Amino acid sequence: MAFADRDRRFRPKLPRRKRWGTAVYAMLVLSILVGIVGLVTLIAQVVVEGAGWLSFGFITNFPSRFPERAGVWAALWGTVWIMGITFLFAVPVGVGAAVYLEEYAPKNRLTRLIELNIANLAGVPSIVYGLLGLAVFISLLGLGRTLLTGGMTMGLLVMPIVIISSREAIRAVPSTYREAAYGLGATRFQVVIGVVLPQAVPGIMTGTILAMSRAIGEAAPMIAIAALTFVTFAPTGPMDRFTVLPIQIYSWVQDPREGFSGLAAAGIIVLLVVLLSMNAIAILIRNKTQTRSEE
Numbered sequence: 001m002a003f004a005d006r007d008r009r010f011r012p013k014l015p016r017r018k019r020w021g022t023a024v025y026a027m028l029v030l031s032i033l034v035g036i037v038g039l040v041t042l043i044a045q046v047v048v049e050g051a052g053w054l055s056f057g058f059i060t061n062f063p064s065r066f067p068e069r070a071g072v073w074a075a076l077w078g079t080v081w082i083m084g085i086t087f088l089f090a091v092p093v094g095v096g097a098a099v100y101l102e103e104y105a106p107k108n109r110l111t112r113l114i115e116l117n118i119a120n121l122a123g124v125p126s127i128v129y130g131l132l133g134l135a136v137f138i139s140l141l142g143l144g145r146t147l148l149t150g151g152m153t154m155g156l157l158v159m160p161i162v163i164i165s166s167r168e169a170i171r172a173v174p175s176t177y178r179e180a181a182y183g184l185g186a187t188r189f190q191v192v193i194g195v196v197l198p199q200a201v202p203g204i205m206t207g208t209i210l211a212m213s214r215a216i217g218e219a220a221p222m223i224a225i226a227a228l229t230f231v232t233f234a235p236t237g238p239m240d241r242f243t244v245l246p247i248q249i250y251s252w253v254q255d256p257r258e259g260f261s262g263l264a265a266a267g268i269i270v271l272l273v274v275l276l277s278m279n280a281i282a283i284l285i286r287n288k289t290q291t292r293s294e295e
Contacts, residue, residue, distance in 0.1 A: 043272075045265075046265045046268050046269060047265075047269065049261065049262055049265040050262055050263075050264075050265025050266035050267070050268060050269050051266075051269070052262065053067075053262045053263055053265070053266035054266050054269060054270075057069075057071060058070070058071045058072065058263075058266055059071060059072065059073065059076070059270070060073050061073060062074050062231070062232045062233070063075075063230050063231065063232065063248065063251075067257070067258070067259030067260055067262070067263055068259070070252075070260075070263055072245065072248060072266075072267055072270055073234055074231040074232065074233060074234050074235075074242075074243055074248075075231070075243045075244055075245045075247065075248035075267070076245065076270065076274070077234040077235055078147070078227075078231070078234075078235055078242035078243050078244045078245075079216065079244045079245045079271075079274060080274075081147045081151070081235055081238070081242065082147060082150050082151050082154060082215075082242070082244055083212060083215065083216060083278065084151070085147060085148060085150070085151020085152065085154075085155070085238060086151045086152075086154040086155045086158065086212065086215050087208075087212065088151075089151060089152050089155035090154075090155035090156075090158050090159045090162050090211065091162055091208055093155075093159060094158075094159045094160075094161075094162030094163045094166060094211075095162065095166045095197075095204060097118075097159075097163050097166075098162075098163050098164075098166035098167040098169075098170055098204075099166075099170065099192060099196075099197070101114070101115065101163075101167060102167050102170045102171060103170070103188070103192050103196065104188075118160050118163050118164065119160070119164065121159075121160040122160035122161055122164060125220075126157055126218050126220045126221050127220040127221065127223075127224060129153055129154075129156050129157040129221050130153060130220055130221030130222070130223065130224025130225055131224050132153070132156065133149060133150075133152065133153030133156070133221060133224065133225050134224050134225050134226075137149040137152055137153065137225075138225060143239075144239070145225055145226050145227070145241060146238065146239045146240060146241065146242070147235055147237075147238045147239070147240055147242045148238040148239060149225055150221075150222060150225060150227060150242060150244070151238070153221050153225060154215045154218065154221060157214070157215060157218065157221060158211035158212065158214055158215045159211075161207060161210060161211040161214065162204075162207055162208060162211050164207070165203065165204065165206060165207020165208075165210065165211075166200070166203070166204045166207055168203060168207075169200040169201075169202070169203025169204045169206075169207065170196055170197075170200045170203075172200070172203060173195075173196050173199045173200055177195050177196070177199065178191050178195065178196065181194070181195045198289070201286070201289040202286045202287075202289055205282055205283075205285060205286035205289065206286060208282060209279050209282045209283065209286075212278060212279075212282070213275060213278075213279060216245075216271070216274065216275050216278070217246055217271070217275070218246065219244075219246035219247055219250055222244055222246065222247050223247070223250075227242060227243050227244060227247050228241055228242065228243045228247075229243060229247055229248070229250075229251040230243075230251070231243040245267060245270065245271045245274070246271070248267055249264050249267040249268055249271065252264035252267060
């Protein structure tokens with residue numbers, strides 16, 4: 001009887017609920033379309049303006065005051081070096097910190113304070129990390145304005161993202177896996193290395209992709225540590241001076257002379273290709289490790 005009364009009270013509101021549901025659904029779809037249309041429009045504009053400047057010479061040439069002779073070779077190699085150093089610095093340290101916090105650290109006030117600070121660091125503006133790199137790596141440690149300084153600065157920028165995503169991936173591993181390993185006599189280290197991390201690799205790779213995608217497009221930290229805007233040599237070691245694609249694109253965008261806006265658009269296309277290639281490789285590795293973990 002009580003159920004029938006509730007059913008009668010609910011039915012008059014059903015058409016209104018359906019209308020509200022349809023309206024909310026339409027708003028959500030419209031929100032998605034706005035983002036997609038904006039992105040497609042931006043990419044189409046960049047491709048139309050920069051496609052004519054793309055050539056083998058554009059890739060292999062160094063910057064020049066003459067648009068027809070200018071290229072991104074120095075910036076491209078600088079970006080590759082920066083991404084490599086960032087990966088080698090941020091990922092091992094970030095994953096190690098995540099393993100410690102999830103598998104070893106006691107659950108006390110100090111641990112909660114560390115977790116809160118890591119979450120806050122993920123939202124700090126990138127220019128702050130550039131100033132930190134300037135103060136610590138250049139002024140304090142005397143590493144100079146080199147690739148190593150740039151890579152370590154970018155590593156600090158993305159490390160909170162790596163830690164947070166790695167912790168979530170480790171936390172998602174079922175506790176039964178750990179219990180089964182302990183039941184077979186494995187030590188905690190053996191459980192972490194042989195059971196937890198292999199299962200968490202796909203999630204860790206997802207976080208790493210997001211972190212490196214952010215790092216490759218950041219210009220503010222590089223400006224703070226005074227990366228060069230006009231480089232006529234390709235870096236060959238971590239202690240060389242450098243430039244990166246965002247800095248080179250920024251320099252061309254600021255140049256009012258004819259042709260440099262097209263060079264900037266072509267540079268953006270190269271940057272997108274590098275970003276998508278890097279993400280594709282990481283996704284393939286993630287999918288391969290995920291398939292192995294499911295077997």
